[in-house]
Amino acid sequence: MASMTSRLRNTLRHYSTILSPNSTTPLTSKEKSRSALRLLKSETNPETILSICRAASLSPDSHLDRLALSTAVSKLTAGKNFDVLRQFLDELLQSRSDLQNERFVSHAIVLYGQANMMNQALDTFKFMRENLNIVASAKSLNALLFAAILAKNHKEVTRIYLNFPRIYDIKPDVETYNLVIKSFAESGLSNSVFSILDEMDRSNVKPNVVTINNAISGFYNEKKFDEVGKLLNLMEERYKLYPSLSTYNVRIQSLCKLKRSNEAKALFQGMITSGRKPNSVSYYHLMNGFCREGNLEEAKGLFADMKKRGFKVDGQCYFTLVYFLCEGDEFEWALDIAKECIAKGWVPNFTTMKKLVNGLVGVSKVDDAKELIKEIKEKFAEKSDRWDEIEAGLSPPQE
Incomplete structure (x- = not known):
């Protein structure tokens, strides 16, 4: 009996992890990813963030894992834990053979861009070539360009675009050119789009819908409305590309x-x-x-x-309309939209809903305000504590 109890305890210890502290059965890969993503959303301690990621064995092959990695990077960046972030990504690259490929290196490069750590992104590109003996392709080149865009370092985008294909013998693809156009559009240099299109012609790379959309966005940002028409005509006449939805x-x-x-x-x-x-x-x-x-x-x-x-x-449509209706003091309209939204399982953020509740009280709709709080507390129990004090203080405006 004692031996059986000991084996049971060992089993419980084996399956209990930071991802599932009370589990008596092993989690599947997808369950690990879901648990990691859920925990990361509310975690701020850098060491705990690393422990969660390690326990889940995250990989860029899974969409859920990519979301979890991005969330972890956002949390570490917000806390200015850049050394911890670098330690974590270096650890993954050096200790996990399943991640020693261009796909993961490219993902790591993008994560560094998300954290505004371009030097580390460039070092990772070099590490891939020099230490992992992986030949760089347009995939990792594009990852560097995207990282620089995320870091809002548009000069670095231009430097990488002009130099890296030649230095590392990489042939740019349509995504390469689209990223460069996106950078020009975001940095106020949209007129350079036409020179990029000429370069694409010389390289026998045909533009696509993303090319058009990135360029148009830039022209509108700079209020160059005539250029929008010029680009659309060019796309139709030269490439037989017509506007998509x-x-x-x-x-x-x-x-x-x-x-x-x-x-x-x-x-x-x-x-x-x-x-x-x-x-x-x-x-x-x-x-x-x-x-x-x-x-x-x-x-x-x-x-x-x-x-x-x-x-x-979707929820965003509801949230936007409720927010602006409250801003415009149309609280009864906002109430109808909010109720419809809550019935679908969504609730606008606390600030918006508090403004709606206070607005209803201000137009002598105290009962409606109380009913709204009741609905929120019933459907979203985890938010109930925040509403108790507000509910207790509800009263109609003084005459």
Whole structure:
């Protein structure tokens, strides 16, 4: 009996980890990833973050693992734990043979870019070639370019683009050129797009929809509206590339960012007239644009039309509309939208909901405010503590 008890204890010790402290059975790979991602979202201690990642044996082959790694890097960066981050990625590269390949090295490079650690990203590229004997391809080149974009180091993007293909004998692909165009678009150098297109022609690399979208975004950012038309004509005439739905959405979003939502709506309607069906993204950009311009009637109309036509309305649409309705003191409208949102299992952030509750009290809708808090506490029990004090203090405005 004593021997059996000892074996049971050993089993419990074997299966209990930081990912599942009470588990008596081993976790599957996917369960480990899910547990790691959940724990990382609320963890701030750098050593615990590393322990979680190690226990999950994360790999870039899994989407969940990529999310977990990105979350870990965000947490370590926010806490300025750069040495810990470098230690962790170096450890993975040097100790796990399954990660000693260009795919993981490229992922590590991007993670360094996310942490604004470009020197380490470049060192990792060199380590891959010199210590792992991996021949660099466009994949790792593109990872370096993307890392520099994430770090907002656009001069480094240009340096890598101009020098690395020659030094390391790498042939750029369409993604390489798209990343360079994206960098130009973000750094106010969108006119250089046309020289990149000429370079693509010389290298026999055909542009794609992403090429168009990245360039158009840059032209709109710099309010170069004529260049948008010039680019679209060039794409059609030279490459037989015609605007996709994603291209229309980029244009709609760009116009809305410039507070030209009426023009965006005209483009939206023209798209429909020409036979192109919009999607929920098209509606969201327009709705968001009108909200930001204070035109809540247009935003409400788009929201209603979106639902009427059967488009998927995601949480972000609800959150945006509730927030701006509260900003516009339209608390009863905001209440209806919030209730619909909560019924679907989503809830806007605490600040927005607190503003809604206070707004309802301010228009003598105390009972509605209390009912709303009750719904939140019932459906989202983990948030209930934050609402207890607010609920206790609810009272109608003094005359």
